[in-house]
Every structure is written in C-alpha cells, then in structure tokens.
Amino acid sequence: MANTGADSASGQRSRPTIRDVAARAGVSKSLVSLAFTDPQKVGPQRRELILEAAQALGYEPNFLARSLARDSAPFVGILVVNLRNPIFAEIAEAVRQELDLNGEYGLITSAAITDSDDLPNSYGRIDPRVVRMLQDLRPKALIVVGTVPEEEAMFRGIPTVYASAAPRPNTEHSSVRMDDAKGMELAVDHLVSLGHTRIGFIGGRGGAVSAGRARAFITEMESRGLEAVVEPAGFSEAEGYRAANDLLSRDRRPSAVVCVNDISAIGVLAAADDAGVVVPDELAVVGFDNIPLADLNRISLTSVDPQNREIGRLSALAVLELLGAQGTPPSESLITPDLVIRGSTLAHRPQEAPPSD
Amino acid sequence: MANTGADSASGQRSRPTIRDVAARAGVSKSLVSLAFTDPQKVGPQRRELILEAAQALGYEPNFLARSLARDSAPFVGILVVNLRNPIFAEIAEAVRQELDLNGEYGLITSAAITDSDDLPNSYGRIDPRVVRMLQDLRPKALIVVGTVPEEEAMFRGIPTVYASAAPRPNTEHSSVRMDDAKGMELAVDHLVSLGHTRIGFIGGRGGAVSAGRARAFITEMESRGLEAVVEPAGFSEAEGYRAANDLLSRDRRPSAVVCVNDISAIGVLAAADDAGVVVPDELAVVGFDNIPLADLNRISLTSVDPQNREIGRLSALAVLELLGAQGTPPSESLITPDLVIRGSTLAHRPQEAPPSD
DNA sequence: CTGAAAGCGCTTACAG
DNA sequence: CTGAAAGCGCTTACAG
Numbered sequence: 001m002a003n004t005g006a007d008s009a010s011g012q013r014s015r016p017t018i019r020d021v022a023a024r025a026g027v028s029k030s031l032v033s034l035a036f037t038d039p040q041k042v043g044p045q046r047r048e049l050i051l052e053a054a055q056a057l058g059y060e061p062n063f064l065a066r067s068l069a070r071d072s073a074p075f076v077g078i079l080v081v082n083l084r085n086p087i088f089a090e091i092a093e094a095v096r097q098e099l100d101l102n103g104e105y106g107l108i109t110s111a112a113i114t115d116s117d118d119l120p121n122s123y124g125r126i127d128p129r130v131v132r133m134l135q136d137l138r139p140k141a142l143i144v145v146g147t148v149p150e151e152e153a154m155f156r157g158i159p160t161v162y163a164s165a166a167p168r169p170n171t172e173h174s175s176v177r178m179d180d181a182k183g184m185e186l187a188v189d190h191l192v193s194l195g196h197t198r199i200g201f202i203g204g205r206g207g208a209v210s211a212g213r214a215r216a217f218i219t220e221m222e223s224r225g226l227e228a229v230v231e232p233a234g235f236s237e238a239e240g241y242r243a244a245n246d247l248l249s250r251d252r253r254p255s256a257v258v259c260v261n262d263i264s265a266i267g268v269l270a271a272a273d274d275a276g277v278v279v280p281d282e283l284a285v286v287g288f289d290n291i292p293l294a295d296l297n298r299i300s301l302t303s304v305d306p307q308n309r310e311i312g313r314l315s316a317l318a319v320l321e322l323l324g325a326q327g328t329p330p331s332e333s334l335i336t337p338d339l340v341i342r343g344s345t346l347a348h349r350p351q352e353a354p355p356s357d
Numbered sequence: 358m359a360n361t362g363a364d365s366a367s368g369q370r371s372r373p374t375i376r377d378v379a380a381r382a383g384v385s386k387s388l389v390s391l392a393f394t395d396p397q398k399v400g401p402q403r404r405e406l407i408l409e410a411a412q413a414l415g416y417e418p419n420f421l422a423r424s425l426a427r428d429s430a431p432f433v434g435i436l437v438v439n440l441r442n443p444i445f446a447e448i449a450e451a452v453r454q455e456l457d458l459n460g461e462y463g464l465i466t467s468a469a470i471t472d473s474d475d476l477p478n479s480y481g482r483i484d485p486r487v488v489r490m491l492q493d494l495r496p497k498a499l500i501v502v503g504t505v506p507e508e509e510a511m512f513r514g515i516p517t518v519y520a521s522a523a524p525r526p527n528t529e530h531s532s533v534r535m536d537d538a539k540g541m542e543l544a545v546d547h548l549v550s551l552g553h554t555r556i557g558f559i560g561g562r563g564g565a566v567s568a569g570r571a572r573a574f575i576t577e578m579e580s581r582g583l584e585a586v587v588e589p590a591g592f593s594e595a596e597g598y599r600a601a602n603d604l605l606s607r608d609r610r611p612s613a614v615v616c617v618n619d620i621s622a623i624g625v626l627a628a629a630d631d632a633g634v635v636v637p638d639e640l641a642v643v644g645f646d647n648i649p650l651a652d653l654n655r656i657s658l659t660s661v662d663p664q665n666r667e668i669g670r671l672s673a674l675a676v677l678e679l680l681g682a683q684g685t686p687p688s689e690s691l692i693t694p695d696l697v698i699r700g701s702t703l704a705h706r707p708q709e710a711p712p713s714d
Numbered sequence: 715c716t717g718a719a720a721g722c723g724c725t726t727a728c729a730g
Numbered sequence: 731c732t733g734a735a736a737g738c739g740c741t742t743a744c745a746g
Contacts, residue, residue, distance in 0.1 A: 015492070017738090017739055017740085018739065018740060019739080027716085027717090028716070028717045028718080029717090029718095029739090029740080029741095030716080030717065030718080030719095030740095030741080030742085031715090031716065031717075032740095033739095033740065033741060033742090034715095034716090034741090036740095037740095037741075041715075042715075042716090043715060043716090046715090046716090060489060061739085061740070062493050062738095062739055062740070063489075063490050063493035063494070064421060064424055064425050064493045064494060064495070064738090064739080064740090065425055065722090065738070065739030065740040065741090066739080066740055066741075067421055067722090067740090068421055068422055068425055068721095068722045068723070068724090068738090068739080068740075068741095069721075069722050069739075069740045069741040069742080070722080070740080070741065070742090071722065075490070080440075083437075083440065083446035083449065083450065083465070084443060084446050084447070086441060086443070089440035089441050090441075092440065092467070093440065093469065105486065107466060107487070107490060108440070108466055108467040109464060109465055109466050109467075110449070110465040110466075110467075112450065129462065130464065132417060132420075133420055133432070133464060135372070136419050136420035136421045137420070137421060137494075138421070266653060266654075269654065269655065270653070270654035270655070273654055273655065274654070293650060293653075296623060296627070296650075296656070297623075297626065297627035297630055297631070298626060298627070298630065298655045298656055299653070299655055299656075374722090374723055374724085375723060375724060376723080384732085384733090385732070385733045385734080386723090386724080386725095386733090386734095387724095387725080387726085387732080387733065387734085387735095388731090388732065388733075389724095390723095390724065390725060390726090391725090391731095391732090393724095394724095394725075398731075399731075399732090400731060400732090403731090403732090418723085418724070419722095419723055419724070421722090421723080421724090422722070422723030422724040422725090422738090423723080423724055423725075424724090424738090425722090425723080425724075425725095425737095425738045425739070425740090426723075426724045426725040426726080426737075426738055427724080427725060427726090427738085428738065
C-alpha cells in the first residue's frame with residue numbers, strides 16, 4: 001500500500017516524509033534533504049524554517065530510503081557470531097560505544113544458528129541469510145565479533161574488522177585480538193612463580209584460537225626447560241571435565257593446568273571437586289577470557305583477561321581508519337592481556353570486598 | 358555513486374539487480390519480480406529461464422529495495438533489550454528458530470545502552486536510534502525480548518509481542534511470559550515441604566516483574582498462614598549480597614530465602630559464604646530464571662525455570678497469529694514454570710552425572 | 715544558495 | 731500470462 005494522503009489522514013499513521021516537510025516549509029524536497037545532510041550549505045533562515053517544520057511534523061530521514069539512494073547505509077554493522085558468550089556481548093557494546101563517540105552508528109545483530117546441542121561457548125554456524133540481509137543494508141563497514149567458521153567470502157567488498165578472531169592468512173581484512181603468546185606467558189609465569197613445574201594444558205581443539213594457545217603453551221614451557229603436557233579439548237565445560245579426568249588419572253599428574261578458556265576451566269573445577277582433588281592445593285587452575293563468572297565467590301578462577309572492552313574500542317577505531325582512507329591496508333592489532341589472580345591458584349587470596357554497587 | 362555498468366565492469370563488484378536478470382533472460386523487470394514473489398503466476402518455461410539467469414548471475418532480491426517498495430520488510434524484528442543476560446539470548450534464538458519453521462525470518466538486534474556501571478543483569482536503557490532504525494526497516498512485526506523501561510510509544514503502529522516482559526496495562530500489544538504466581542508457588546511449596554516456615558524474599562525493586570514476584574510471595578505465604586519477610590532489592594548480585602546481609606543480621610533470621618532472580622541469588626550465596634552461614638543447612642536459597650550458571654557444580658542453585666525456549670517459541674507463534682489476521686486482539690500467555698531442585702536447598706542432592714557432551 | 719530531474723532496486727496496479 | 735509506467739523516500743549532479 002502506498003503512503004497516500006488518505007492514509008496519513010487515517011488512524012494508521014506512517015511517518016512524515018521529506019515531501020511533507022518541504023510542503024510545510026514551502027521549499028523543495030532537495031533543500032530539505034540538503035538541510036539534513038549538509039546543513040551549512042543552506043541559508044540560515046531557510047534552514048531554520050525547515051528544521052522547525054521537521055520538528056513540528058516529527059520528521060526524521062528514513063534510513064532505508066537513504067541507504068538505497070546512497071548505496072550505503074549510515075551505520076557500521078556489528079555481527080555477533082555467538083550471542084551466548086558474554087564476552088562477545090561485552091565487545092559488541094564497547095564497539096558501539098566507541099563508534100558513538102566518533103559520530104558513527106553501530107547496529108548490532110546476531111547470526112548464530114542454534115544447534116540442538118548448543119553449549120554456551122559453542123562456536124555455532126552462521127546464518128547466511130543474516131549476512132545477506134546485512135549486505136543489502138549496505139553498512140559502511142562491518143565488525144565481526146568472534147570466530148566465523150565459514151569462508152569469509154561472505155563479507156567481500158565491505159571493509160571488515162574481526163574483533164577477537166583471526167582472519168584467514170591472506171585476507172584483506174583487519175583484526176584486533178588478544179596476544180595469546182603474552183597471555184600464556186603470564187599464566188605460566190604465575191604458576192611457575194608459585195612453584196609449579198608439572199603443568200598441563202587443556203585445549204587445542206575447536207579452531208585456530210585453541211590451536212594457537214596450545215602452541216603458545218608448548219613454546220612457553222619449552223623455553224623454561226619444562227615438559228609440556230597437553231590434553232586435547234575444545235571450549236566446552238564438558239570437554240574440560242573429561243580432559244581433567246584424563247589428566248588427573250595419569251600416574252604423574254600435573255599440579256597445575258592452564259585451560260583454553262574459562263568455560264572449560266569450570267569443567268576442570270567440577271572434575272576436581274568430584275574427584276576430591278582440592279583446588280588450588282592439589283591442583284591450580286588458570287583460564288582464559290575472564291568472564292564474569294570467574295569472579296564469583298564460589299568459582300574464583302584465576303584467568304587471563306583479554307581486555308574485551310579495549311578490543312571492542314580498538315576494533316571500532318580500526319574501522320574508522322578503514323573508512324577514513326580507502327586505501328588503508330589491513331592491520332592486525334594484538335592486545336596485551338592481563339592476569340587476574342584469584343582463588344583457583346592462590347589459596348589465601350586477598351579478602352575480596354563485597355561486590356560494589 | 359550510482360551502480361553504473363562501468364562500475365560492474367570494474368573490480369568493485371556490486372550485486373546484480375533485477376534489471377540484469379531481466380536482460381539475460383530476455384524478459385521484463387516485472388516478470389522477474391513476479392517470478393520471485395509469486396512464481397506460480399509465471400509460465401513454467403519463462404520461470405525456468407528467469408531462475409536460471411538469476412542463478413547464473415548470483416542474483417537475489419535486495420531486501421532494502423523490496424522493503425521500500427512494499428512498505429514492509431520481509432522479516433520480523435527481534436529486539437533484545439539486554440544482550441548480557443543469557444536468558445534473553447536463549448529466548449531470542451528460540452524465537453528465530455520457530456519463525457524459521459514457519460517460513461518467516463527473524464532479525465535479531467540489540468538496543469542496550471551500556472552504562473558505565475552496568476551489571477550483567479541490569480535492565481539498561483534502550484537506544485531510541487536503534488528503534489528508529491528498526492522502524493525504518495519496516496519489519497512485519499516486532500518481538501521485544503525483555504523489559505523495556507521506556508514508554509512503548511516507540512513501537513506504535515507495528516504488531517508487537519513482548520517476550521518475557523509484561524506490557525503496560527492498557528496496551529495493544531501481546532505478551533508471553535512466565536506465570537510468576539505459579540513459580541512462586543513451586544518455590545514456596547518446595548521450601549515448606551523441606552520444613553521451612555521462616556522464609557524471606559529478596560527482591561521487589563527494579564520494575565514490574567520484581568514487584569510482581571514480591572506480591573506473589575506475600576500471597577503465597579499468607580495463604581499458608583506464614584509470615585512473609587521481604588527485603589527489598591533489585592536484580593543485581595550486589596543487591597542480593599547486601600539484602601542477604603541485612604536479612605542474616607536480623608534477630609530471627611529466616612532459614613530460607615527466595616530471590617527475585619538467579620543473579621541476586623548468587624549474591625546471597627556469596628553473602629552466606631562470607632558470613633560462615635552454611636547453605637543449605639543454615640540457609641536454603643531459591644532463585645528465578647534457571648540461568649546456565651545455576652547448574653554449575655559449585656553453585657548448584659535451586660531455581661524456577663521459566664522455560665525460556667518455550668517462551669520464545671510461543672512468542673513467535675503469537676506474532677504469526679497477529680500477522681495472520683489483522684484484527685486479532687492482543688493476547689497474554691502465561692507459561693507454567695518448572696522448579697529445578699539443586700544443592701542450595703537440598704544438602705544431599707542426587708549425584709549429578711558429569712555434564713553431557 | 716535553490717529547484718527540477720533522474721535514479722537507487724524493487725513492487726504494484728493497469729492495460730494488453 | 732506479459733510489459734510499460736508510476737511509485738516507495740531519499741540523494742545527487744546539474745542548470746539556474
């Protein structure tokens with residue numbers, strides 16, 4: 001149904017258009033357009049007139065029509081691969097906030113396909129229709145939060161930054177992510193300083209990030225002349241649980257483990273609890289991600305903090321740079337992580353203050 | 358920049374348009390349009406021809422242009438008020454899945470404004486620009502997941518269903534949410550069956566849901582001739598912590614508490630731990646929401662399960678009904694919750710199997 | 715600084 | 731069943 005005059009007279013209101021504003025202000029459509037896109041180029045009194053008319057009518061330019069005409073929408077798309085993982089939500093919000101500060105606008109959307117057996121941290125597949133939709137919307141740029149398992153061909157032709165994920169080797173895209181080598185160094189340093197020498201790693205499966213951390217662990221251990229014990233596992237709690245059981249049943253079991261992420265570390269804690277192994281006295285545990293859970297009184301998990309807000313912030317800035325100069329080559333930023341020490345490695349952790357308000 | 362022929366000859370490819378397909382198939386634009394919107398109305402051979410041309414060119418109709426022409430986009434908008442809360446992600450995905458099953462398409466987006474002091478469960482404000490953007494996109498309908506603090510005027514003119522939130526009294530919108538009275542009955546029943554008579558409630562602040570649960574608690578207790586002890590608190594861990602401390606320092610302290618949600622219940626557990634109060638022996642704790650956290654070994658929180666996937670599913674169906682018959686009056690569905698009993702109320706809980714894969 | 719005109723990619727009556 | 735035409739709401743050269 002076209003938006004006829006009759007329609008706007010009826011109860012079913014549609015939003016006023018540029019035409020309505022032009023009529024009310026007594027100017028042409030194009031002048032109204034100009035007043036909204038490049039106000040300086042319109043004479044002060046006319047501008048005032050137009051803005052008043054728009055105000056009175058409650059007019060705001062229609063994104064959709066504007067996008068079609070310009071062949072580019074006035075926003076940066078933020079594609080969150082997995083909504084269930086709280087760190088992705090945190091990154092996405094940090095991205096949006098930083099874009100805001102720079103006068104850009106971020107639209108968050110999610111493309112996760114729910115598998116029946118989906119776990120909080122599972123890296124699900126992506127819905128190609130969401131990506132197509134996003135392409136139709138023609139965002140100025142895209143920020144992909146999290147690891148996309150599929151080929152990146154989907155994002156071709158639009159400036160893209162990966163937040164918290166590594167792009168494929170010969171990509172044209174930028175990325176901002178934690179420096180895993182540095183994170184592993186912090187984790188192993190900490191454990192070694194507590195006197196641990198027999199240290200295991202749980203992880204290595206489930207993608208590039210996992211494999212990279214396993215490699216970093218081996219490097220870190222070998223550089224100290226220590227034996228690297230690796231128990232392959234993915235990102236889920238269940239896999240952490242199983243891997244920990246395997247590790248705990250070895251004859252020379254490790255006195256400490258580093259886990260590929262916090263979720264699997266939670267599984268390790270559960271396995272230790274069930275096996276009557278006291279944490280941290282008999283088993284020290286370190287995770288990666290520093291999810292909110294890690295800070296809970298009863299979990300108190302020492303974890304490598306990837307600085308998610310910083311990752312989000314820098315991803316936004318990377319996109320702005322890409323937008324500024326078209327020829328900008330893709331960049332890779334590695335963020336230096338932090339180690340947050342808690343009860344899973346230090347028995348007598350400093351008494352925590354009650355959570356602040 | 359218009360999408361000229363020269364442009365499509367250059368490296369910077371844009372997607373093929375209906376015009377390209379028409380040219381290749383040797384038919385008019387409108388016939389191509391028809392072939393995509395109402396294939397039956399096109400002769401078999403021509404249809405085949407058109408589809409082949411489209412296939413060869415990699416053509417797919419542009420959502421944006423279609424939306425502008427039709428004054429309605431081919432999808433249902435799913436607005437997630439708060440991305441940080443895992444239950445909202447779960448609902449949103451269930452909505453999308455059910456829409457899918459019915460041939461509709463759901464686009465998830467988030468509108469949370471990050472406040473500096475934002476907590477995992479804080480009900481943030483909503484970004485009006487996201488809503489406007491969504492309106493411009495003209496979704497067929499809207500599903501709002503979570504409580505929107507602002508006025509609902511934003512959603513006027515578009516069929517809307519609230520998932521997991523109550524609409525304002527005289528609204529024209531539908532809603533699907535947990536039956537809080539029933540949930541409270543389950544919680545109190547359980548505690549009473551364990552022999553508790555002095556039971557507290559932590560919550561009541563922060564919105565309609567919170568206040569409603571407080572009222573339900575009082576009703577439930579009074580109907581049994583028990584005294585209802587209410588300690589006002591919001592949804593955050595910090596507020597749960599503080600409220601629990603207040604409650605525990607009373608002369609006749611309760612032997613059990615029901616919390617307005619799981620996050621605040623976590624705060625209660627922390628307060629009990631810090632005060633040396635043993636859960637569940639000296640204090641039994643029940644939460645609402647059954648977030649994934651509640652199932653963790655070390656938390657093991659008894660919780661009222663709102664059946665989020667079911668809420669999502671029914672919200673999708675409610676929207677489909679609204680779309681089917683325009684005159685359909687708004688409906689309110691109350692979902693019967695479940696009580697998941699864990700270690701925070703039952704000391705010797707059944708030995709849990711290791712998490713399944 | 716202003717206004718008429720063409721166009722973004724699609725859909726929808728309307729006449730053949 | 732098919733094709734030319736007008737339109738969705740906006741932007742962008744282009745001529746005044």
